[in-house]
Each structure stands twice: as structure tokens, then as C-alpha cells.
Amino acid sequence: CDIRSLGYEEKRKLLATIEKAVAFVTTMIFQDGSSQLNSEQVLTSSVKGVVVLVKNQTDYPCLPGYSSTDCTWDAANEDDKLIYLKTEWSSLWEQEQQAHKKFTWQVLFQMLRCKVPIICFNAKDFLRTLLQVYGNEISWKQVADSVVLDPRIAAWLINPSDTVPSFECLIQKYFEKPFSVETVNTDTGPLRNTSYQNLGVNLEKLYNVMMDLAHDLQVQGLWKLFCTLELPLIKILAVMETHKIHVNKQELKKTSEILGLRLKELEQEAHQVAGERFLLTSSHQLREVLFEKLKLHTLCEKVHRTEIQQLVSTSEVVLNKLQDLHPLPKIILEYRQVHKMKSTYVDGLRMCMRKGFISSTWNQTGTATGRLSAKHPNIQGISKHPIRITKKQYIKGKEEEIVTISPRTLFVSKKGYTFLAADFSHIELRILADLSSEPELLKLFQEPETTDIFSSLASQWKGIPSEQVKHADREQAKRIVYSVVYGAGKERLADCLGTTPLQASQFIESFMQKYKKINEFTKKTIEQCRNKGYVVSIMGRKRPLANINAQDYKLRTQAERQAVNFVVQGSAADLCKMAMVEIFTSVVVSPNLTARLIAQLHDELLFEVEDSQIQEFS
């Protein structure tokens, strides 16, 4: 039914029905007639309304062996109700519209409040839209109370390697029989009944797929992870996406110009020393200049090659080795740094801005390790380290001004609020210590005098007193540790360290000698993966690795590295998500705290906190 055509009594009855419902299955309808169930998610099309399938039957057959595609909308559930809620209004006829608007949000509010599961494909988008449309009527804390289920997240937990691209793909995967989702065809006219019918069928399928997935999750021991971590996260991310961060637009424009000037200077210098004009941003052209014309690689042993085409690389590590042989590599290195800064962090950020603000889009199912990812902008990848630029002041005579540019300072907190960051300290290393129970490593973390874990580790490893640990030793220890965590081989470590593979393997050897249990942990993990076909994190997150028993050496060893890496990185992701959920809920239950989560940078949570609440919140 369309709620616009309901009388007073019917509306009352509808609310009563909602009160008794056992589940809601929902999807948003867009201006162009598509819904969240269509494969092409149109970003330009605005939201027109919400369709809700209200499930009233508790005894719905959902047993194994029962093919859910057999049931149709008409046959299976006469008691269920399909309702259409329009959330978009024209500015005309205030009186009438106000009444509808009020009732619509009454219905939605009751759905959120009554703790009955709301099943939605891409539930985060649904919740975010509610917050945006009813921003004045619904507070973000109320959304936090709701119970949402998203089959896409369930499917991802079962196999995080395949990101289900659409509802159609999900259905095809789970009920092998292919079928098509017809678009709801409505131009400007009223929705036709057949469209409702079709949508009803699809919502029914959505419900069934969710029930099947719930069963699978329970069988696979993923149910708790799903309910306690991933489902609450949907709401957290929805709330996060509704919060906007202010960016200093003038500063952005100014720095873009400064960086542009510096790039021009560097380009000129590069052409000068190269003795020819070429495109600095083209690694292909740079390769011709460096290695075919100047033949610099012949003066250097073992240079890194590109992955696919096996050409001599022009990457940072190689350029670092070449910088004493010719002035060009150094210029290129600076050019790349400045270019990255301009294209990604300055101009790229400006492209993401809407009225002086940015807000990232968070993907909960985008990684194979359980981590989150962000885009538009990728706030997790914004450069930490500032760069220095010598700006020539042509106007004021011959003065030279050194300006430092650090992208993170371009974000400004609201007036009366402060950004507050809380981060884990070396979480992956701690997890490695815990999982391997390596006594020496555990000791390092337990010792209260340990202020810098990598310095202490370097001192412990090489047996030198901690005061004599040099910066280079610390860096080396750090790189080796993370190479082990990330499962890198000797070649990769050599690239990372800028040494030969032989030396790198000696480092690994010496490291493994000192910390034997780490090696044992690695072997045990790979062995378990071989037997079961998957690996498991601390919270039971799984990653199947089909290639773990492959004949092909390259594929198999890759799978082995992925296995080890997953256990560490995935467990870290578990703990970080737990922290998110716990902090979020404690703010929600607090009557006075207003702190908003702004971003998650894997092992760091960034909040915007009212100045007066900083103490209490901390």
C-alpha cells in the first residue's frame, strides 16, 4: 500500500502492524526508478522513497533443502505487507505534505525503535539517508539503537575475497538459478502496481537470502562476529558518513599554486640535466632517459625490476641508489613527492569538497583482511609528513621563503570542538607477540621502561646497549619486523632495506634465530591453512585461501604469505573494530557526551570533541 492514500484509521492499523512485525525488509527507491537492488547504483539520482516489506509470519519455512526461489510474492505470505513511503516532497501544498511527512517518519522511527531486524542490502546507505532526510527529527544516537541486517556483509564474512558487487550477484550465488531484477518503471507518473509486485518479489528474495546466510554464518562460527562487530559497525559508519569535516579552502588553493610553481621549476631542472625534454610523470619516458641514454643501472648492482614486464624500475628505492651518480634521480624524487602532494592531497581533496566540507565514503566489505577502506577522499591515506618548499618571492625582491605543507593540518575542527585521536601502539607487533608467545618479544612489551619498541628491539636483537642504538638500527629493525608480519620474502626485504637479497636473508635468519617462536607461529599458521583451506583471526574472522596447496610455487608461497598476514592484520582489524563499537556505544549511552567519530585510520580513531568534554571523554 501507498501510505499517502491511507485514512486515519488505516494509519493507526499500520502502526499497530509494525509494532507486531517480526522483520522488515527494505530498499530505497531512486528518482530514476532504480532501487538499491539494481546493479547500477546511480549516485546522481536522488532518493524518492522507501519500500518496506513487513514480515509478520514467524513460522515462515526457511529450512534447508527448501528452495526459496520457488515461492512467489502472492503465494507465500498473505499476512505480510508491502508499504511505500515517499521521502521526497515538492515545496507546494505544505499542509497536506506536512501530514504525510510526519506520518512517514513516524513509521520509520517506529521501525528503528522497535528492535525488530531491518534487512537491507547496503543498509549503511539506507541509514545514512534517513539521517540526512530526517536530520532535524532523528538524532544519530537514535539510529544507533536500531537493529539492521545486511546480507552483503554476511556474504563477505563467509568469503572476504569476493566482494559481492550487487544484489543480483548475491542471489545468483546463493540460488544458482539466474534471474533478472526488473527496474521499477515510473517516469513522473504514479508507481504502477506491477512495479510493487516485482519489488515485493525481490524483497522476499532478499529476506530469504538473508535467512540462508544467517544459517551459514552460524554453521561457520561467524555469527557472533557478525552480530557483535560487523552489524553495529554499519550504524557507526552511517553516522560517520553524515558528519562533515571542514577544510580550509583558501589555504588549499594557495598551496595548489605554490606546488604548481615548484613543479614547473623542477621540470625545468630535470630537462636541463637530462639534456632533453620529456614527460616527468611518465615512468616509461624516465626509464628511457635513465637507463637507455645515461645507462645508470649498469653502474649499480641488482636493481629492482617491475612486476609484470620485468623492466628496470624507476621506483623510489632505485632512484635512491642512483642519486650519487647523476643529479636527475634526486630531482625526480622531489618532483614525485611534490606531484603526489598536489594531485592527491590538494587538488584531489578540492574535488571531493562540497561547500567547504568533505565526508568520506566507508566500505565495510572492501578488504580481504577485515579492515575498512575509505574513498572520496581516502582519509586513511592522507600524508602524515610535511614537505618543505622554497618559494621564490618575485614581487618582494629576492627574498626566499620556506613554506612547509602538511595535508593533515588542512582539516579544521568545528568552533568550540577539538580533534582527538586515540590509537593503539604497535598493535600488529603485540598481536604477533601474543599469537607466537615469543618470550623475548613479550618481555619487551611488559617491561615498563620500554618507551620505543623498535629501539629496544634493535638493542635486544643485536645485543647492543639501548643508548647506542642508532637511528639506522631502529629503522632496520622496524622494517624487518614488518616484513615478517607482512610475510615478505628476502627479495622484498632487500628492496625495502636497499640492500642485497643475500644480506636480507641473513637478517631474516639472524632475526628468526633470536625469536624462534615467531618462525614456529608462521609455520603453524601455514600448516593449519593447508589442512582446513582457510585461516582464522582472533575473533574468528576467516579467509579461505584456495592456492595454499597449489602446484605453482609462486601462487602457493603467495597464499602462505597471505595466510600469515591475514592472522595478524585481520586480528588487528578485529580489535580496532571492537574499540570503535565500545567507544561508540559508551558515547551513545552517555546522556551528555556528544563526541563524534570522524575517521578510523586502521589503528587510530579520530574524534571531534566538544572542548568542555575533552576530559570526560578521554
Added chain:
DNA sequence: ATTTTGACGCTAGG
């Protein structure tokens, strides 16, 4: 002749 797409390389984050 011009635009789009996919493969590849590089680098920022963790």
C-alpha cells in the same frame, strides 16, 4: 579525430 577503458607503474596510508 576524439573519448573511453584496462593494464601497468608509482606512492601515500596502515
Added chain:
DNA sequence: CCTAGCGTCAA
């Protein structure tokens, strides 16, 4: 190891 994003280049 796993991400996002910017760039070139050829199809």
C-alpha cells in the same frame, strides 16, 4: 601483505 588514487599508454 592490503588498500586508494594519480598518472601514462595503447587498444
